[in-house]
Amino acid sequence: MNPLLQLKHVRKEIGRKTIIHDLSLEVFAGEVFGLLGPNGAGKTTTIRMIVGLMGITSGEVLINGISIARDFEKAIQHVGAIVENPEMYKFLTGYQNLIHYARMTTGVTEERIDEVVQLVGLEHRIHDKVKTYSLGMRQRLGLAQALLHRPSLLILDEPTNGLDPAGIREIRDYLRKLAREEGLAIIVSSHLLTEMEMMCDRFAIIQHGKLVTIESVQELSKQIEKVLFTVEPVEKALQLIQTRYPHINITHTDQGIEIPLDYKEIPNLTAALVDGQINIYGIQVLAKSLEERFLEMTGGNEIV
Numbered sequence: 154m155n156p157l158l159q160l161k162h163v164r165k166e167i168g169r170k171t172i173i174h175d176l177s178l179e180v181f182a183g184e185v186f187g188l189l190g191p192n193g194a195g196k197t198t199t200i201r202m203i204v205g206l207m208g209i210t211s212g213e214v215l216i217n218g219i220s221i222a223r224d225f226e227k228a229i230q231h232v233g234a235i236v237e238n239p240e241m242y243k244f245l246t247g248y249q250n251l252i253h254y255a256r257m258t259t260g261v262t263e264e265r266i267d268e269v270v271q272l273v274g275l276e277h278r279i280h281d282k283v284k285t286y287s288l289g290m291r292q293r294l295g296l297a298q299a300l301l302h303r304p305s306l307l308i309l310d311e312p313t314n315g316l317d318p319a320g321i322r323e324i325r326d327y328l329r330k331l332a333r334e335e336g337l338a339i340i341v342s343s344h345l346l347t348e349m350e351m352m353c354d355r356f357a358i359i360q361h362g363k364l365v366t367i368e369s370v371q372e373l374s375k376q377i378e379k380v381l382f383t384v385e386p387v388e389k390a391l392q393l394i395q396t397r398y399p400h401i402n403i404t405h406t407d408q409g410i411e412i413p414l415d416y417k418e419i420p421n422l423t424a425a426l427v428d429g430q431i432n433i434y435g436i437q438v439l440a441k442s443l444e445e446r447f448l449e450m451t452g453g454n455e456i457v
């Protein structure tokens with residue numbers, strides 16, 4: 154599969170300061186990809202370069218295989234983006250705003266407007282004035298606008314900023330739906346680790362304009378430390394487990410038996426315990442928290 158977005162050794166200098174150092178990454182159709190970093194890390198700068206709002210000092214940005222330096226018009230037609238707060242006319246209805254925007258874009262039909270309104274779930278309020286919208290609804294209207302011309306790559310800079318938990322959840326669900334059902338590649342930036350974990354399939358950690366690592370959320374959640382089995386009788390279970398895994402270091406606490414175990418082994422051991430006529434009252438995965446992993450990855454000196 155070809156990436157929808159490719160950054161190749163992208164570098165940005167402003168004056169004598171290097172803001173982005175040698176940034177390379179790829180984003181594919183159907184995934185939500187995060188840019189995670191504290192304020193000032195370079196997320197907005199990276200996004201501004203991708204959408205052509207800012208020049209690139211060196212390196213290359215390819216959208217759907219097309220270099221933005223070589224053929225900007227052609228490359229950018231695949232992109233929908235909300236970089237700064239979307240410009241909306243508050244005294245017009247949501248629908249009138251979309252019509253206005255559609256007139257500036259070629260090939261957007263009224264059917265397409267209805268379609269995106271449905272997609273972002275604004276059908277019941279679209280004929281109300283934007284000034285009556287909640288922040289979350291305005292974000293969704295912005296999203297509808299960004300989606301009008303059927304982009305294959307959607308880029309949103311801190312889309313959940315200023316939203317309440319319900320609004321955050323709404324946006325998160327829409328983005329996941331867009332990636333899954335419409336096959337879009339989506340890039341979102343955030344300074345919040347937990348948000349990335351809930352919203353993204355993969356995310357890049359950026360610090361001081363440098364790429365620290367790219368992580369897959371699914372892989373991260375599988376990095377198990379230990380599994381806690383609450384069982385009876387304990388002695389019999391200990392014997393069975395030790396015989397089964399002679400080289401593993403098992404600990405026995407008040408909570409139960411803690412075993413460092415591979416994810417795939419959990420069902421096997423569970424079956425063996427049941428076969429051994431041991432009663433299982435609980436199985437708990439004591440995974441390393443993403444936060445612990447994050448501190449490891451970033452050298453433990455800066456929590457986002």
Ligand SMILES: Nc1ncnc2c1ncn2[C@@H]1O[C@H](COP(=O)(O)OP(=O)(O)O)[C@@H](O)[C@H]1O
Pocket residue numbers: 167172190191192193194195196197198199
């Ligand atoms: N136009 C500019 N001129 C000089 N420095 C800038 C400019 N834009 C951004 N910066 C600097 O670049 C760094 C990254 O900023 P930014 O991309 O906005 O970070 P983020 O979006 O991750 O918070 C910051 O140190 C910021 O001060």
Ligand SMILES: [Mg+2]
Pocket residue numbers: 196197198310
């Ligand atoms: Mg920013």
